[in-house]
Amino acid sequence: MLGLNKKDTTLFWIVAAMSLLAPFILNPFPEGSSLAQMFNAGYPDLMQRFVIFGILVIGFNILFGLTGYLSFGHAAFLGIGSYSAVWMFKLVGMNVIPAILLAMIVSGVFALLIGYVSLRRSGIYFSILTLAIAQMCYNLAYSVLGNPASSYNLTNGETGLQLSLDDARIFGESVTADGALPVTNFFGLAMRSSYKMDVGGWLFTFNAGYYFSAIIMLISFYVSIRIFRSPFGMMLRAVKSNQQRMNYTGLNTRPYILAAFVISGIYAGLAGGLLSSMDPLAGAERMHWTASGEIVIMAILGGVGTLVGPVIGAGFNEYFKNILSKINDSVLHDWLAFMPDGIENLMVGFLHYFVGKGWHLTLGIMFMLVIIFLPGGLVEGGQRIAKKFGRKKKSDETSTTPAE
Amino acid sequence: MSTSNFTRRGVLKSGAVAGAGVALPTIFTASSAAAYMNEPTGSTVTLGFNVPQTGAYADEGADELRAYELAVEHLNGGGDAGMMNTFSSKALKGNGILGKKVEFVTGDTQTKSDAARASAKSMIEKDGAVMITGGSSSGVAIAVQGLCQEAGVIFMAGLTHSNDTTGKDKKANGFRHFFNGYMSAAALAPVLEKLYGKDRNAYHLTADYTWGWTQEESIAAATEAMGWNTVNKVRTPLASTDFSSYIAPVLNSGADVLVLNHYGGNMVNSLTNAVQFGLRDKMVNGKQFEIVVPLYSRLMAKGAGENVKGIHGSTNWHWSLTDEGSKAFVKSFGTKYGFPPSQAAHTVYCQTMLYADAAERAGTFNPCGIAEALEGFEFDGLGNGKTLYRAEDHQCFKDVLVVRGKENPTSEFDLLEVVEVTPTAQVTYAPDHPMFAGGALGTCNAG
Numbered sequence: 001m002l003g004l005n006k007k008d009t010t011l012f013w014i015v016a017a018m019s020l021l022a023p024f025i026l027n028p029f030p031e032g033s034s035l036a037q038m039f040n041a042g043y044p045d046l047m048q049r050f051v052i053f054g055i056l057v058i059g060f061n062i063l064f065g066l067t068g069y070l071s072f073g074h075a076a077f078l079g080i081g082s083y084s085a086v087w088m089f090k091l092v093g094m095n096v097i098p099a100i101l102l103a104m105i106v107s108g109v110f111a112l113l114i115g116y117v118s119l120r121r122s123g124i125y126f127s128i129l130t131l132a133i134a135q136m137c138y139n140l141a142y143s144v145l146g147n148p149a150s151s152y153n154l155t156n157g158e159t160g161l162q163l164s165l166d167d168a169r170i171f172g173e174s175v176t177a178d179g180a181l182p183v184t185n186f187f188g189l190a191m192r193s194s195y196k197m198d199v200g201g202w203l204f205t206f207n208a209g210y211y212f213s214a215i216i217m218l219i220s221f222y223v224s225i226r227i228f229r230s231p232f233g234m235m236l237r238a239v240k241s242n243q244q245r246m247n248y249t250g251l252n253t254r255p256y257i258l259a260a261f262v263i264s265g266i267y268a269g270l271a272g273g274l275l276s277s278m279d280p281l282a283g284a285e286r287m288h289w290t291a292s293g294e295i296v297i298m299a300i301l302g303g304v305g306t307l308v309g310p311v312i313g314a315g316f317n318e319y320f321k322n323i324l325s326k327i328n329d330s331v332l333h334d335w336l337a338f339m340p341d342g343i344e345n346l347m348v349g350f351l352h353y354f355v356g357k358g359w360h361l362t363l364g365i366m367f368m369l370v371i372i373f374l375p376g377g378l379v380e381g382g383q384r385i386a387k388k389f390g391r392k393k394k395s396d397e398t399s400t401t402p403a404e
Numbered sequence: 405m406s407t408s409n410f411t412r413r414g415v416l417k418s419g420a421v422a423g424a425g426v427a428l429p430t431i432f433t434a435s436s437a438a439a440y441m442n443e444p445t446g447s448t449v450t451l452g453f454n455v456p457q458t459g460a461y462a463d464e465g466a467d468e469l470r471a472y473e474l475a476v477e478h479l480n481g482g483g484d485a486g487m488m489n490t491f492s493s494k495a496l497k498g499n500g501i502l503g504k505k506v507e508f509v510t511g512d513t514q515t516k517s518d519a520a521r522a523s524a525k526s527m528i529e530k531d532g533a534v535m536i537t538g539g540s541s542s543g544v545a546i547a548v549q550g551l552c553q554e555a556g557v558i559f560m561a562g563l564t565h566s567n568d569t570t571g572k573d574k575k576a577n578g579f580r581h582f583f584n585g586y587m588s589a590a591a592l593a594p595v596l597e598k599l600y601g602k603d604r605n606a607y608h609l610t611a612d613y614t615w616g617w618t619q620e621e622s623i624a625a626a627t628e629a630m631g632w633n634t635v636n637k638v639r640t641p642l643a644s645t646d647f648s649s650y651i652a653p654v655l656n657s658g659a660d661v662l663v664l665n666h667y668g669g670n671m672v673n674s675l676t677n678a679v680q681f682g683l684r685d686k687m688v689n690g691k692q693f694e695i696v697v698p699l700y701s702r703l704m705a706k707g708a709g710e711n712v713k714g715i716h717g718s719t720n721w722h723w724s725l726t727d728e729g730s731k732a733f734v735k736s737f738g739t740k741y742g743f744p745p746s747q748a749a750h751t752v753y754c755q756t757m758l759y760a761d762a763a764e765r766a767g768t769f770n771p772c773g774i775a776e777a778l779e780g781f782e783f784d785g786l787g788n789g790k791t792l793y794r795a796e797d798h799q800c801f802k803d804v805l806v807v808r809g810k811e812n813p814t815s816e817f818d819l820l821e822v823v824e825v826t827p828t829a830q831v832t833y834a835p836d837h838p839m840f841a842g843g844a845l846g847t848c849n850a851g
Binding site: 040143162166180205279286325 | 509519529542547554555844
């Protein structure tokens with residue numbers, strides 16, 4: 001349906017069902033249990049991050065997965081989108097639609113400029129160019145355009161751009177009747193309003209902002225499937241296979257790659273706009289090169305060039321980042337209480353380096369394991385399991401086949 | 405390729421999803437039964453301690469966390485009750501807060517406002533924290549304070565020294581016990597004038613964010629008022645670890661005083677670089693070259709080692725103070741951890757006590773009730789003498805210490821000596837002072 005073949009339709013509905021039922025799926029443990037404290041992820045902020053970073057990596061995958069051009073500066077578009085959206089909230093009003101539209105337009109324009117320059121080179125040189133340009137954007141946002149003393153304070157530097165009571169907001173109120181900042185909304189539906197449902201010991205939170213982002217993620221996902229299956233997508237794959245041969249046959253490939261670059265930049269801007277819509281503050285750290293690296297990691301973790309890989313990779317990364325950094329020594333002691341004292345202390349002393357502030361280490365190990373044993377990312381793991389248990393499928397039919 | 409097959413199963417499935425989609429907006433209208441955000445209903449109350457565990461201010465964060473754990477222990481009736489014995493308000497009974505046992509969750513701000521907000525959000529949304537406290541960077545503190553205002557919980561600022569925290573970015577739900585850049589300048593300027601005279605050329609190296617900017621502005625204004633000349637102001641990124649490229653130009657600038665508006669790991673590195681370049685042995689314009697570090701702490705003095713000897717700065721509190729409150733706090737902190745607390749530990753311990761006391765006096769955890777109890781609250785016995793929580797901007801007014809790196813330390817903790825205790829009156833300013841103007845508290849938000 002909707003121009004998708006049967007496999008893609010099934011895949012789309014699976015993703016749709018997963019994202020709409022996320023509040024249930026992510027809260028498997030009853031409220032108040034010690035497992036819930038650690039492993040439940042069904043709270044609005046994290047769920048929003050799952051889908052928003054999903055959008056970001058879906059867009060990144062259109063560039064990297066299809067054309068093989070590894071952009072190492074994608075976080076710049078995320079940041080540009082975030083700043084544009086917050087400026088819209090400051091100047092126009094608190095409806096998220098204009099903010100998201102401006103975020104997409106501005107990041108699209110930036111992507112066009114940056115892409116025009118950096119796509120003159122390919123391979124490692126392209127990666128380095130994007131990395132350098134993104135770091136320039138970061139430094140501009142962090143200090144040049146972020147000094148409140150200057151008249152070009154676009155980003156407010158380290159503190160981050162945020163709303164204040166004396167903003168203009170020409171199509172809205174600067175201050176609510178009770179003297180507070182107005183909240184971001186979608187034609188009156190506040191992004192942070194949630195409905196909490198108590199079922200037995202479980203508590204499920206349905207958040208407006210989450211569902212808004214999830215629906216946009218599904219639309220983005222649908223568009224990405226269409227691009228993957230279109231002649232345009234085929235052209236991008238051809239670029240990945242052998243760009244030289246394409247050139248020899250007389251095709252100018254650059255416009256196609258530039259289009260892919262701009263599309264993925266707009267996806268990143270959309271994600272940035274959504275991040276600001278959920279929480280109207282934009283910080284320069286979002287554009288740092290480590291943030292760009294994280295996008296690449298998410299894409300590879302999930303499976304480059306596959307359709308659902310980006311969403312899975314983004315979710316995996318955000319989940320473990322959040323969970324691991326919240327485990328501290330007292331939690332470890334609780335878990336290992338069954339061990340004899342000496343061994344318990346030894347184990348806690350050892351595990352101490354892998355949790356809390358050591359979450360990078362654990363995530364790094366997981367990343368290495370995935371790359372070594374599942375070069376196709378988590379999607380390949382899923383396919384292997386499906387192959388073992390399910391009926392045999394012809395692999396070229398599965399929608400999650402890598403692009404090559 | 406477009407196949408559009410309306411099977412029975414397909415229609416049922418899409419119908420169910422569409423139905424769920426249509427039903428969603430209607431259930432959002434239901435509001436929760438709680439009177440305010442995260443009202444504690446069980447036998448416990450959860451506080452969120454959001455401190456940097458990585459980044460330039462990680463040392464301060466680690467010490468803050470120790471003090472928070474100590475405060476929770478004292479509130480729940482454990483230990484020797486520390487400053488609860490000396491605190492002028494006697495509302496706290498050592499049975500938790502309002503009879504509820506105090507529990508806490510911790511998070512890592514990474515000294516980044518984005519990460520700090522994500523961590524605070526998870527505490528509010530997932531762990532049900534009714535109060536967030538912490539932050540060892542003003543950028544982070546301001547970002548999290550804004551978040552708490554929107555979410556409807558109280559924010560008790562930890563170590564944040566920017567004028568903006570209770571100036572242009574002040575919020576009704578946010579409270580600060582720590583002093584600020586203006587107070588440092590007001591306390592430091594007379595001492596500097598006495599020591600180095602009225603005719604000096606100052607060169608500022610400043611951490612490039614809200615705290616650095618406002619402190620630089622305050623110090624420059626105060627020193628210029630007494631006749632000093634500001635040669636240059638150079639901004640350095642917060643994440644820098646090597647400052648030699650910033651120090652070299654100082655040598656040829658004609659400046660004879662270097663003001664380091666750096667804190668934590670930044671200050672340790674920049675001061676070390678400055679000493680390595682031989683700045684302290686130089687004579688410029690016929691005067692001895694001097695270095696000033698407006699915001700000082702023992703942890704920084706420890707990090708910079710020998711280099712801090714004879715260098716002046718200001719601090720919120722120091723463990724060598726001999727009033728009853730300070731002595732009690734140093735004793736219980738020392739018993740538990742084996743070394744004296746830093747100013748960061750002191751301010752967050754006080755903040756936790758002040759919050760608990762306000763909840764106890766207000767008889768509720770409702771942020772609006774607590775704000776009312778804290779506004780205009782006068783107290784004593786928390787180590788800084790008589791202190792006022794001013795209602796207009798939620799800033800504490802108390803004595804400020806001017807300190808100097810000790811020439812002959814007697815132990816590895818005895819690194820600073822108090823030169824002067826500047827009385828409250830000298831560091832007090834009007835709420836509408838130009839350096840603090842431009843913001844508004846707004847009204848308290850209970851979520």
